[in-house]
Amino acid sequence: MKKIDKERLLLGIAAPVLAIVVAFLVTALVLAATGKEPFSAFGIMFDYGLKSDSQVYILNKATTYYLAGLAVAVGFRMNLFNIGVDGQYRLAAFFAAAVGGALTLPGALQIPLIILTAVIVGAMWAGIAGVLKVTRGVSEVVSTIMLNAIATAIIGYLLQQGRLGHLDEAGTKISTKPIPESSHFFEFPTTPSPVWGFIVVAVVAGVAYWFTLSRTRFGFDLRTVGQSGSAAEASGVDVKKMVITSMLISGAVAGLIGMPTLLNDSYEYSGDFPVGIGFTGIAIALLGRNHPIGIALGALLWGFLERGTGKLEFEGYDKEIVGVIQGVIVLCVVIAYEVVRRYGLKRQQSKVGAELAAQAARNNDQQEVSA
Template sequence: MKKFAKIDKDRLLLGIAAPVLAVVAALVVTALVLLATGKEPFKAFQIMVSYGFKSDSQVFILNEATTYYLAGLAVAIGFRMNLFNIGVDGQYRMGAFFGAVVGGMVTLPSFLEIPLIIVVSMVVAAAWSAIAGFLKVGRGVSEVIATIMLNSIATAVISYLLQPGRLAHLNSNTNSVYTTMLPKSAWFFTMTTNPAAGPIEGFIVIAVLAGVAYWFVLSRTRFGFDLRTVGQSESAAEASGVNVKKMIVTSMIISGALAGLVGMPALLNEAHTYSDEFPTGIGFIGIAVALLGRNHPVGIGIGALLWAFLDRTSNWLEFNGYDKEIVGVIQGVIVLCVVIAYEVVRRYGLGRQQRKVGEELAAAASLKTVEKAEVTA
């Protein structure tokens, strides 16, 4: 029991050491960058913290982090399988577009309308992601290349269909193009704790449920075990009877289905239509968030909150005379420091474990030599 407790303690310390080291390194590098630009780093950090913890900023961060969290989960499914799904951006836009089109065509009670839109979005996004999965197992095409190309194709398809006279309308006043507005029965609920701060989007509940489902499936099911096994070693998975090709396609489909949820907060809680101003690029933020969270649902949540916090404070930094781009530098530095810190800690832990094993073997050999000498004597 003492030995197991010691092992768990070591793992806990190493697990804490990695993010702490990453945060400290990121702060130091960011401070040096600010100093190099002739700016006061501690003042910048103070501005970010004071503005980021205002009530309206907290609501903004929660709403923004909801979307980033879903994108991070979608990417993390692929990462756990050793797949690099860069296509989350195209998948969620395709899903949200067709969800908006279908939702605008019908008027149903809320308990039917909202699930219909969500299911359509998830099915379309999953089907779009499945293309990359089938290309990988059927033709050996890298999922990186396939998903990058599918992102471009998704942009072209949406641009073609999002035209007046096809599946969209033109607003002559603003010159914007948009799909038919969703009926009020398709508007997702919001929660207001402070009227001055604005409403918290109800889709945060769906994001939490998605995180719980992600944890349960990967940690408590046979499918999750097979997925992690294939990610660690395809040959070992095949030797244990796992159908690797089937797992690859299934993982891409699940990743795409989760990606279908990414655009739902913007569609059901905010715009209630798909227009040429619909948010893009969230899929790529999901990659950074998944890396920050090390593919763990809690870690991804922290990464999403941090990214949303930096997004929120960037405007206020610019208002106070700092370059807005400095936040992009901070975000990149944080991701880089996290990757490096976790690798440093991993190698340290592995080396420490090897030294302990070597010491135990040496002790056992020494004891055996002493016993042999006593028997001989």
């Protein structure tokens, strides 16, 4: 491996490691300030997080978080901040659940149809922000925030009895009609609870993300536009088309986020369907530096933190500690990446300066010999 590749690899690893270490140090100070023993808290987290049932929980949670990280990362690589992933996956999951509950097709047909419905709805909802950006210059941040609110209102309106809502037998909960058992996604039979089979789809999505961005012309154009839109346009890339396409892909991946919960757990969409995963995806994409492996590690870390800190509440620790740790990690990630980026830039400038000085010295020697 070349020296420059080794340095790039070390710098890439240094940022997340530095962020996590600093985050735990800051969290330890916070715990100490509240009169709690930080090392005891970390011990409880690790002991509980490494249990077999916790490992299953973490894998299932990480499956959802990984898809959220990928959805956000697609936009990040294009220099687009798709903050509307949360609304996209919820709306997609809602309509997918409605379609799945309304049909009684064989599972081999109905499962792909449910997933396809979610992908299309997510892509269309994200595409609105892309069209607004290229046609009216509306910031995707503003438009996606508003689309999140609109998605919530649409779901609230349709999830009512007499529309797409269905009142359960107990008369206490309104949800979409349950998806028939024949259309439940497969599971891995592990103890004490199964690992969701949708983890396979998440892995395939990660491989497709890596291949598209690293091995295709589209991926090259996407990364080029993200680095410099004017330079990409000068080289013949249709920037507007790339913006819309990227938002469509980001929304399509966002449509998959709710599928592990829908097809492997709840089998219906109700008021207690998970929310906020889109915003978690932003933190995970940042932590993983938009790389599929980095995002996977970030998703596993997030699942571990949720599981481990959940135990702390039963041990007398404040339940808000999980929010403190996650918030500190995000803040430290941003700072650590900037510190590492500046250090790497300074190293490159020093090397270029040294090479130029060496070249100037060689030129002077040659001139003296010629004289």
